[in-house]
Amino acid sequence: MVAHNISQLRGAAIGLALALLTTTLVGSCTDDMHSPDLERADQLLPNRNEYADSNLHTQAQAKLVAGLYDSRLDLIYYDADRVTPRLYFTGGDAIVPLTANNNGWLQLRVVDFHTQFMPLYMSINMKLLLTDTPSDTIRLAGKDGSVHTSDHGKTIGLPLPESDDAEMEGFYIKSKGEIYAIIDLMLPVPMKIRWHGKKQTPTP
Structure with missing residues (x-):
C-alpha cells in the first residue's frame, strides 16, 4: 500500500515537472517569435489624430465656404506635362x-x-x-482625392481608369459666393476639370 502511494506520488511529481518544463519551453519559444517592438507599439505607430x-x-x-454650388464643370485635355490645355472636350452642369x-x-x-x-x-x-x-478670397487646395469613372457596363475589355491622387x-x-478651381484627375490620360461654382444661398 505504501509502495503504491509512493509510486503515485512519484508519477505526479514527474508529471508536474514535465508540465513546468513544457510551459517554460513554450513560453520561451513564444517570446522568441514576438518582436520586442510590440511592447512599444504606441511609440512606433503613427497617431492617426x-x-x-x-x-x-x-x-x-x-x-x-460650405454649401451647395450651382456648377459648370468643363473637361479639358492637357499636354503630357499637365501644364498647357490642348483640347476642350466637353462640359456639363452639376450641383x-x-x-x-x-x-x-x-x-x-x-x-x-x-x-x-x-x-x-x-x-x-x-x-x-x-x-x-x-483680400476677398479663401484659397482652396486638395490632394489625395479619389476619382472613379464608369460607363455603366458598356465598355468591353480593359476597365476604365481610376485614381486616388487627384x-x-x-x-x-467671399463677396460673390463663387468658386473657381482646376481639378487634376491624375488619370493616365492628362485630363483636368475646370470648375466654376456659384453658391445657391450666399453667406450673409
Missing part, C-alpha cells in the same frame, strides 16, 4: 456640395458628373484645406 483629425484652425472659413468638417477642412464630392458627348460617368471625392488671405487648386470669392 495627428494627420487626420488635427485642429486646422480654419473652422470659420470652412463654414463660410456640387461642399461639407465642412469640425476640424476645419472641407469635403468635395462630385457624384456622377456625366459629360455631354462622352459616355462617361465620373465621381470625385476630395478633402480640401483652406487658407485665408488678406489634386485641386482654386479660390473662393
Whole structure:
C-alpha cells in the first residue's frame, strides 16, 4: 500500500515537472517569435489624430465656404506635362456640395458628373484645406482625392481608369459666393476639370 502511494506520488511529481518544463519551453519559444517592438507599439505607430483629425484652425472659413454650388464643370485635355490645355472636350452642369468638417477642412464630392458627348460617368471625392488671405478670397487646395469613372457596363475589355491622387487648386470669392478651381484627375490620360461654382444661398 505504501509502495503504491509512493509510486503515485512519484508519477505526479514527474508529471508536474514535465508540465513546468513544457510551459517554460513554450513560453520561451513564444517570446522568441514576438518582436520586442510590440511592447512599444504606441511609440512606433503613427497617431492617426495627428494627420487626420488635427485642429486646422480654419473652422470659420470652412463654414463660410460650405454649401451647395450651382456648377459648370468643363473637361479639358492637357499636354503630357499637365501644364498647357490642348483640347476642350466637353462640359456639363452639376450641383456640387461642399461639407465642412469640425476640424476645419472641407469635403468635395462630385457624384456622377456625366459629360455631354462622352459616355462617361465620373465621381470625385476630395478633402480640401483652406487658407485665408488678406483680400476677398479663401484659397482652396486638395490632394489625395479619389476619382472613379464608369460607363455603366458598356465598355468591353480593359476597365476604365481610376485614381486616388487627384489634386485641386482654386479660390473662393467671399463677396460673390463663387468658386473657381482646376481639378487634376491624375488619370493616365492628362485630363483636368475646370470648375466654376456659384453658391445657391450666399453667406450673409
